[in-house]
Structures are given as structure tokens and as C-alpha cells.
Amino acid sequence: MEARNKARQQMSRTAAKTGPALSGEHANAHSIAALRRQAESCERCDLYKNATQLVFGEGPVDARIVLVGEQPGDREDLAGHPFVGPAGRVLDECLHEAGVDRSSCYLTNAVKHFKFEQRGKRRLHSRPNAGEIQRCAWWLGAELEQLRPDLVVALGATAVVTLLGRSAGVTKNRGDLIDTPAGYPVLVTIHPSYLLRIQDGDDAASERARFVKDLAKVAAYEADRVGRTQRRL
Numbered sequence: 034m035e036a037r038n039k040a041r042q043q044m045s046r047t048a049a050k051t052g053p054a055l056s057g058e059h060a061n062a063h064s065i066a067a068l069r070r071q072a073e074s075c076e077r078c079d080l081y082k083n084a085t086q087l088v089f090g091e092g093p094v095d096a097r098i099v100l101v102g103e104q105p106g107d108r109e110d111l112a113g114h115p116f117v118g119p120a121g122r123v124l125d126e127c128l129h130e131a132g133v134d135r136s137s138c139y140l141t142n143a144v145k146h147f148k149f150e151q152r153g154k155r156r157l158h159s160r161p162n163a164g165e166i167q168r169c170a171w172w173l174g175a176e177l178e179q180l181r182p183d184l185v186v187a188l189g190a191t192a193v194v195t196l197l198g199r200s201a202g203v204t205k206n207r208g209d210l211i212d213t214p215a216g217y218p219v220l221v222t223i224h225p226s227y228l229l230r231i232q233d234g235d236d237a238a239s240e241r242a243r244f245v246k247d248l249a250k251v252a253a254y255e256a257d258r259v260g261r262t263q264r265r266l
């Protein structure tokens with residue numbers, strides 16, 4: 034509760050910006066399930082060729098919070114579900130500490146197929162390029178149009194670019210709630226995989242605490258929204 038109150042005091046709102054997921058045309062379907070069925074045969078970029086399968090967003094269709102990552106990792110590609118690998122476990126723990134119920138959130142990625150470099154038997158993560166992000170915004174934008182959430186969390190640079198465009202960035206906007214023409218703000222923070230790459234124990238602990246602090250803004254935002262709704266009734 035204390036973390037949530039602090040987060041509420043620290044929430045700052047900045048001006049509207051948009052990336053390809055929040056502007057232009059997107060896929061059209063009557064439900065998330067129908068979108069997913071369409072996406073299963075997507076060939077809008079080349080990433081479907083080497084990936085095991087599509088990894089579409091998952092979560093309640095009435096979710097008020099949407100979390101957007103970069104792309105599925107090795108485990109997600111094999112399992113067919115988002116955020117089920119090591120970074121997903123870190124995200125789960127940090128959401129819990131921040132007072133956010135993961136099961137009530139919709140989790141998805143900017144890019145729906147795993148991009149990797151094969152090194153022997155290992156598949157090493159490779160960051161999606163601008164064209165792939167642009168192409169796959171066709172699906173993310175459609176997911177968001179279906180869900181119409183109260184708040185979207187951009188986890189890492191790729192999510193920031195697809196939601197807010199190239200003028201925004203994780204370093205520049207970390208912890209900011211950025212208003213968008215879509216009617217909901219985007220909260221900017223890191224991707225949880227960043228925490229797994231930090232070697233120094235003290236640095237890892239302080240960055241993890243900072244990530245929890247960012248996520249506490251989600252809980253604070255939702256508490257404010259529920260309070261405003263109740264006052265209107």
C-alpha cells in the first residue's frame with residue numbers, strides 16, 4: 034500500500050505521441066480469438082518462416098491493463114504462450130510485489146514470432162528491426178482496438194517504439210505515463226529480460242526495485258480509476 038501511495042504521488046503525465054500500433058490501419062476482426070486465428074497464417078514479414086509457431090497475446094478479454102513486451106523468446110516460441118520463460122517469471126514476481134494481479138492483465142508482444150540467430154544448437158535472441166515492428170503493429174493495434182484498456186505498459190524499447198514512436202524512449206520516458214489519442218495512457222518501463230542480464234548483484238537489486246516502483250504505478254492508476262468510478266455512482 035505504501036509503494037502504491039508513493040507511486041501515485043510520482044505519476045507524471047506527458048504529451049500524446051503515437052507509434053504504428055496506435056496509428057494507421059490494423060487487422061479487423063470481431064474478437065481476440067478471431068484475430069488470433071487470422072494471425073496464425075500471417076506472412077506480413079519473414080519471421081514466421083523460422084519460428085516454431087505464432088505467440089499471440091493472452092489474458093482476459095475484459096482486461097483493463099495490457100502489458101506489451103518485445104517478442105516471444107525461446108521458451109515462449111516452443112510453448113506458444115507469452116512470458117512463460119525466465120523473463121516472464123521475473124515479471125510475475127515484480128507484478129506481485131507491486132500489487133498488480135497478473136491474471137487480470139492481458140500480456141502480449143510487439144512482434145508475434147521469435148526472431149533468433151542459430152549458433153550451434155542454441156537459438157540466440159535477435160532484436161526485431163523497424164520493418165518487422167511496423168508490420169506486426171497490424172496485430173498489436175488490432176488487439177488494443179478490441180481490448181480498449183485503461184492503461185498499457187510498454188516493457189522495453191521495442192514496445193515503446195511500436196506504441197509511442199521513435200521520439201519516445203525507455204531512458205527518456207522511464208516511469209512516465211504518456212497520454213495517447215487512443216484514450217488511454219502508456220506507462221514506459223524496461224523489459225524484465227534486462228534484469229536477467231545485469232551481472233553485478235547490487236545493480237541488479239536496485240534495478241529490480243526500480244522496476245517494481247514503475248509497476249506500482251499500474252496499481253496506483255487502477256486504484257484511482259476505480260475510486261473515480263465509484264464516486265460517480
Ligand code: SF4
Nearest residue numbers: 075077078081146169
Ligand atoms: S512477426 Fe508479426 S508480421 Fe511477422 S509474420 Fe509474424 S505475425 Fe506476421
